[in-house]
Amino acid sequence: MNLSNIPVSILLSTHNGAKYLPDLLESLLQQTHRNWRLFLRDDCSEDNSQEIIFNYQNRYSQKIKLLTTSQSRPPLGAAQSFGRLLQESTGQYFMFADQDDVWHSNKIALSLEKILLCEKQHGVETPILIHTDLTVVNDALEPINHSYIQHRNLDPTRNQTNQLLLQNIVTGCTACFNLALKDLVGNIPATAPMHDWWLALTASCFGAIEFIYQPTIDYRQHTQNIIGAPASGKNISTTKILKKLKELRKELYLSIKQAQTLLNLYEQQLTIEQKELLHTFATIKKNSFIKKRLLLL
Numbered sequence: 001m002n003l004s005n006i007p008v009s010i011l012l013s014t015h016n017g018a019k020y021l022p023d024l025l026e027s028l029l030q031q032t033h034r035n036w037r038l039f040l041r042d043d044c045s046e047d048n049s050q051e052i053i054f055n056y057q058n059r060y061s062q063k064i065k066l067l068t069t070s071q072s073r074p075p076l077g078a079a080q081s082f083g084r085l086l087q088e089s090t091g092q093y094f095m096f097a098d099q100d101d102v103w104h105s106n107k108i109a110l111s112l113e114k115i116l117l118c119e120k121q122h123g124v125e126t127p128i129l130i131h132t133d134l135t136v137v138n139d140a141l142e143p144i145n146h147s148y149i150q151h152r153n154l155d156p157t158r159n160q161t162n163q164l165l166l167q168n169i170v171t172g173c174t175a176c177f178n179l180a181l182k183d184l185v186g187n188i189p190a191t192a193p194m195h196d197w198w199l200a201l202t203a204s205c206f207g208a209i210e211f212i213y214q215p216t217i218d219y220r221q222h223t224q225n226i227i228g229a230p231a232s233g234k235n236i237s238t239t240k241i242l243k244k245l246k247e248l249r250k251e252l253y254l255s256i257k258q259a260q261t262l263l264n265l266y267e268q269q270l271t272i273e274q275k276e277l278l279h280t281f282a283t284i285k286k287n288s289f290i291k292k293r294l295l296l297l
Helices: 021-029 049-059 078-088 107-122 179-185 195-206 238-266 272-282 289-296
Strands: 008-014 036-042 064-066 093-097 128-137 143-145 176-178 208-220
Touching: 008 021, 008 078, 021 049, 036 049, 036 078, 049 064, 078 195, 093 107, 093 179, 107 128, 107 176, 107 208, 128 179, 128 195, 176 179, 179 195, 195 208, 195 238, 238 272
Parallel strands: 008 036, 008 093, 036 064, 128 208
Antiparallel strands: 093 176, 128 143, 128 176
């Protein structure tokens, strides 16, 4: 199969991203895999993001499809904005993009090759999600760590549903997924904290998740990041620990709601074991300590 003939749809939501947006768009244009189309939705930006977007769309009209949005309402937020992109995009293979990153030139090619191998193994009707490592960089694109998973002390093999319920290990801007997963997801529910977490959970229940250990993105860290990449366990003050504990409590609350939503939406398709797992997690506050430990192993 000639991979160059396979189209890939890239989904990008922007919000006040003018400072770094040109870097991302230029890196898309430098991809070795040329057969791609960008579906772009601006989420009520107040800077000159739209001016940049219109400029690129005029120059590359065959490459960029801009979704119509209303500027009179509040922003949807990242998860729901990407949900709209999922609903309105077309294609066979899909990738998320974040407005402040820079893609390595072989990103699409590597991900596409991997997902095709997975489809050959599992079948094209199987929902498949591919994700990769990232190079963590600063505002000026200077390297901080060559590996995001090392920087965050993450284990990409912890991709089973019981593990993903508590911690998402899929970074959305590296994700590549097939039409089977897109159709299964349909939209991102309001109770999902982030779009990538929801796709990861759904893929773990009904399909396959695979990881590429090679970085495919320069993952820029700056003060305006929606989701950043703080280093794990280094120079943490008491104030930061207390703040982190508060964040963890909030994240647990959101993950419990997400588990209940997953159970409600897919109850007819889940196995008995999966339904028991989701129900147990959704009621985790009522469970004994031993049961909690067994659930999350």
